[in-house]
Amino acid sequence: MDTQDKDHRWTLRPWVLAVLLGLAGLLIYAAGGGEGIDTRIGWRAGVTGFLFFGSLALAFTLEPVQRPAPVLFAALVGAVMGGLAWRAVAAGDSVAGSEFAFLAGVIATGLALPLFQAGFHRMRWSTPYRAIHGQVWNDAIAGADSLAFTGASWLMLLLLSELFQLLKITLLRDLIDDSWFGWTWSGAAFGAALGVLRNEGAIIGTLRRVVMTVLSLLAVPLAAGLALFLAALLVSGPEVLWAATRSATPVLLTCAAGAFVLANAILRDDDAGMSGNRLLRIAALVLVLSVFPLTLFAAISMGTRIAQHGLSPERLWGLVAIALAVAYGFAWLVAALRGWQGGAWRERVRCANLHLAVAICALALVLALPIFDFGAISARQQLARLERGTVSAEAFDYAALRWDFGAAGRRALERLAKSGDAEIASLASEAREQTARIYPTGPRQVFNLRMQPADPGLEVMVRRYIRANPWACNEYCVALDLGPAPGGRRRVAIVSGSQLTQTALSPDPAAPELAPAPRDVPLLREGSTVEIRSIARRHVVVDGKPFDQPIDEGDAASAAPLAPPPRAR
Numbered sequence: 001m002d003t004q005d006k007d008h009r010w011t012l013r014p015w016v017l018a019v020l021l022g023l024a025g026l027l028i029y030a031a032g033g034g035e036g037i038d039t040r041i042g043w044r045a046g047v048t049g050f051l052f053f054g055s056l057a058l059a060f061t062l063e064p065v066q067r068p069a070p071v072l073f074a075a076l077v078g079a080v081m082g083g084l085a086w087r088a089v090a091a092g093d094s095v096a097g098s099e100f101a102f103l104a105g106v107i108a109t110g111l112a113l114p115l116f117q118a119g120f121h122r123m124r125w126s127t128p129y130r131a132i133h134g135q136v137w138n139d140a141i142a143g144a145d146s147l148a149f150t151g152a153s154w155l156m157l158l159l160l161s162e163l164f165q166l167l168k169i170t171l172l173r174d175l176i177d178d179s180w181f182g183w184t185w186s187g188a189a190f191g192a193a194l195g196v197l198r199n200e201g202a203i204i205g206t207l208r209r210v211v212m213t214v215l216s217l218l219a220v221p222l223a224a225g226l227a228l229f230l231a232a233l234l235v236s237g238p239e240v241l242w243a244a245t246r247s248a249t250p251v252l253l254t255c256a257a258g259a260f261v262l263a264n265a266i267l268r269d270d271d272a273g274m275s276g277n278r279l280l281r282i283a284a285l286v287l288v289l290s291v292f293p294l295t296l297f298a299a300i301s302m303g304t305r306i307a308q309h310g311l312s313p314e315r316l317w318g319l320v321a322i323a324l325a326v327a328y329g330f331a332w333l334v335a336a337l338r339g340w341q342g343g344a345w346r347e348r349v350r351c352a353n354l355h356l357a358v359a360i361c362a363l364a365l366v367l368a369l370p371i372f373d374f375g376a377i378s379a380r381q382q383l384a385r386l387e388r389g390t391v392s393a394e395a396f397d398y399a400a401l402r403w404d405f406g407a408a409g410r411r412a413l414e415r416l417a418k419s420g421d422a423e424i425a426s427l428a429s430e431a432r433e434q435t436a437r438i439y440p441t442g443p444r445q446v447f448n449l450r451m452q453p454a455d456p457g458l459e460v461m462v463r464r465y466i467r468a469n470p471w472a473c474n475e476y477c478v479a480l481d482l483g484p485a486p487g488g489r490r491r492v493a494i495v496s497g498s499q500l501t502q503t504a505l506s507p508d509p510a511a512p513e514l515a516p517a518p519r520d521v522p523l524l525r526e527g528s529t530v531e532i533r534s535i536a537r538r539h540v541v542v543d544g545k546p547f548d549q550p551i552d553e554g555d556a557a558s559a560a561p562l563a564p565p566p567r568a569r
Contacts, residue, residue, distance in 0.1 A: 009199050010063070010064045010199060011199075012064075013062075013064075013195040013196075013198060013199050014191075014192045014193075014195030014196045014199070015192075015195070016062070016195065017059050017062070017191035017192065017194055017195035017198075018188045018189075018191040018192035018195065019188070019191070020055060020058065020059060020062075020191055021055055021056075021059055021187035021188060021190055021191030021194075022184045022185070022187045022188030022191060023184075023187070024051050024052070024055035024187050025183035025184045025185075025186055025187030025188070026180060026183060026184045026187075027051050028048050028051050028052060028183055029179055029180045029183040029184070030180075031044055031047040031048050031051060032044055032048060040089065041089065042086045042087075042089045042090025043086065043090075044089075045085040045086055045088070045089040045090075046082045046083065046085050046086030046089075046090075047082065048082075048085065049078070049081045049082040049083075049084065049085030049086070050078040050079065050081065050082030050085075051078070051082075052081070053077050053078055053080075053081035053082070053109060054074045054075060054077055054078020054079075054081070054082075055074070055078075055187075057070075057073060057074040057077040057078070057109070057113060058070060058071065058073075058074035059191055059194055059195075060113060060117070060139060060142075060194070060198075061073060061074065061113070061116060061117060062074075069121075073112075073116050077109050077112070077113075080105055080108075080109065080365070080368075081102075081105055081106070081109060084101060084102045084105040084368055085102065087101075087370065088101070088102050093403065093406065094406050094407040095370075095373075095375070095406050095407070096313040096373070096374055096375025096378070096404060096405050096406035096408070096409065097313035097314065097316075097317055097374050097375065097406075100313070100314070100317040101367065101368045101369075101370075102368070104364045104365075104367045104368040105364070105365070105368035107360070107361075107364045108361050108362075108364035108365040108368060111357055111358075111360060111361035111364070112361050113135075113139060114132055114135035114136045114139060115127075115132060115357070115358065115361065117135040117139075118131035118132040118134075118135050119131070120132070120358070125354075127354070129269065129270075129350045129351065129353070129354050130269040130270060132354060132357070133264075133268075133269050133350070133353070134205075134208070134269060137208045137211070137212070138204050138205075138208060141197075141204060141207050141208060141211065142194055142197040142198060142204060143194075145193065145197055145207075146190045146193040146194045146197065147190065149189060149190070149192075149193035150186055150189045150190045150193065153185070153189040154185075154186075154189075157172065157176060157185070158176070160172055161173040161176055209273075211265075212265040212266075212268060213275075215261065215262055215265040216262065216265050216266045216275065216280055218262055219262040219263070219265065219266055219280060219283040219284065219287060220279060220280065220283045222255075222258060222259065222262055222283075222287065223259075223282075223283035223284075223286035223287050223290070224283075224286075226255065226259060226286065226287070226290040226294070227286055227290070230290065230293055230294075233297075248297070248298070248301045249298045249301040249302050249305075249318075249322070252294050252295070252297050252298040252301065253294075253295070253298050253321075253322070253325060255290075255294055256290075256291050256294040256295050256298070256325055256329065257325075259287040259288075259290050259291050259294070260287075260291060260328065262283075262284075262287055263284050263287040263288050263291075263349075264353070266280050266281070266283065266284040266287075267284055267346055267349060267350060269350075270347075270350075271343070271346060271347070274346075284346075285336065285345070288332045288333075288335075288336050288345070288349055289332075289333060289336055291325075291328060291329035291332055291333075292326070292329030292330055292332065292333040293329070294329070295322065295325040295326040295328070295329040296326060296329065298322055298325065298326075299322045299323070299326050302315070302318060302319060302322050306319070309397075310378070310381055310382045310385050310390075310391070311377065311378040311381040311382065312378050312382075312400060312404060312405070313374040313375050313378055313404060313405060313406070314404070315378075316374045316377065316378060317374065320367065324360055324363070327356065328352075328356055331352040331355075331356055332349055332352060334352075335348035335349045335351070335352045336348075336349065373406070373408060375404075375405040375406035375407070375408040375409055376405075376406075376408035378405055378409075379401060379405045379408045379409045379411075379412040380412075382396075382397075382400075382401070382405075382412070383412055383415075383416075386416075386424070393421065393423045393424045393427065394423070394427070396424075396427070398413060398416070398427050398428050398430070398431035398432075399431050399434065401413040401416075401428075401431065402431045402432060402434055403434075410432075413428050413431060413432050414432070416428035417429045417432055427467070430464065430467060430468065434468070448476040448477070449462065449463060449466070449473065449476075449477055449478075449479060450477070450478045450479070451478075451479050451481075452478060452479065452480050452481070453481060455481060457507070458479075458481060458490055458492070458505075459479070461490065461492075461505040461506070461507060462479045462492055462494065462505065464505075465492075465494075465503060465505055466494070469501075472494050472496060472499075472501040473494060473496045474496050474497055474499075476496065477494055477495060477496035478494070478495045478496075479492050479493070479494050479495075480492065480493040480494075480495070480540065480551075482502075482551060485504040487506070488506065488507065489504040489505055489506045490504070490505050491503075491504050491505075492504075492505055493540055493551050495540060495542060495547075500540055500547045500549055500551075502549075502551060537550040538550060538551050539551060
């Protein structure tokens with residue numbers, strides 16, 4: 001009998017959950033100041049997080065008996081996620097990677113839900129794997145079906161609104177346009193569907209078996225493909241991965257995740273529930289053994305990138321994710337080797353799943369809380385790389401300290417701005433004064449610039465401009481001196497690829513850029529003289545081909561005489 005079948009059938013469950021989530025939707029609308037989810041004000045985001053996650057946790061766990069436990073669990077989930085939402089919004093950019101901390105909280109609560117439903121808080125490690133595994137799939141299927149029903153309910157509303165519109169009755173259309181109704185209706189529809197599905201444990205169990213059976217069909221080709229890939233990798237060496245693509249890490253992790261899901265779809269709750277098909281069982285073993293090498297190569301790829309560019313908050317979070325994936329792969333490998341004889345490896349893999357799920361839930365919660373400052377850790381390591389000379393002063397990413405490392409990164413940038421090295425101090429000061437995050441278009445921080453004619457002073461100004469506007473030079477560019485401009489500035493044209501950028505630069509880094517002079521746009525009046533003239537203009541020419549954009553609009557006036565001003569009739 002499925003775990004869901006053991007639940008008492010509660011006739012009022014659909015109505016209770018519809019009212020619960022409908023009211024939660026209305027309160028979320030009110031907490032957002034009439035705009036739904038508000039990501040600008042800390043306390044509003046915190047209340048929204050509490051209502052959203054707390055109400056969902058209660059909807060998935062509420063039973064007609066033993067009600068205090070689900071309410072306490074939902075309150076704890078809401079408090080954790082509300083606190084993380086408040087911190088992510090209120091802290092702003094002073095906390096590095098707050099969005100990843102929030103995601104870690106979502107993972108922790110997502111894993112805690114089936115553990116609580118299966119009674120892990122009471123039975124601890126004696127909790128049957130069957131109960132936890134069944135709850136994971138039941139929650140996923142019930143949640144997906146409830147979302148589908150919510151979408152269908154909206155389609156029904158839209159159809160009815162158009163039907164009544166034929167009679168000039170706009171009440172339903174007006175309701176659909178109101179945000180409060182949208183949040184309330186969506187919550188009520190999701191809750192009603194979830195209540196019905198939670199009451200139908202037998203149906204959910206059947207759906208679970210159908211989904212696992214369908215997914216297991218993909219296991220054989222994936223297992224064959226991974227086996228061929230790993231065999232070819234042993235022959236060619238892992239270096240081919242880094243040469244072929246820069247996205248080796250996500251591709252490898254995605255394949256490992258697919259192997260994890262499909263292997264569990266075949267292994268199911270126990271051996272009795274598994275398919276007797278020998279090919280599927282062999283495929284499951286191949287998938288189990290493939291996870292470790294895939295995650296190991298992903299870890300090597302990430303390590304190579306960190307060795308090249310150093311740590312950042314984003315890379316640290318990626319490192320944590322890869323470490324957990326490697327732990328899963330290693331645990332599965334050990335389970336398969338230790339239980340090789342007699343088919344005991346399958347039960348050992350299930351046991352490893354249970355232990356790792358609990359460990360990841362606890363670790364994700366710890367990482368989500370404000371205990372570790374990944375921004376400070378990354379900033380210290382980046383400064384150490386600069387001091388050791390691992391990265392040059394020009395190639396160092398000062399903008400990342402300004403924007404991506406939180407308050408710790410900006411403190412490090414202040415320290416660099418006071419450095420005794422003039423070049424480091426100048427570049428750090430430029431990054432510190434940035435008012436918006438500027439992302440380079442090229443993969444390198446160092447660009448190849450040629451100045452025509454050679455002018456060291458002007459080249460310093462051009463390099464400063466490109467660092468602030470990296471889209472102007474994609475790795476290689478040529479800067480042309482166009483002569484003086486008002487205010488002591490120098491006009492420059494920068495050619496990069498098929499792009500031409502014109503600007504007026506000042507020797508003073510704090511001086512604002514010179515705005516281009518407004519063009520004299522002709523205005524047709526009655527009696528105006530309209531004629532065709534050939535007007536010569538200067539253009540930048542590359543390999544004999546000119547850019548369409550003239551480099552000096554003022555030359556047009558000096559190249560040809562202007563017609564006398566037209567007389568109005």
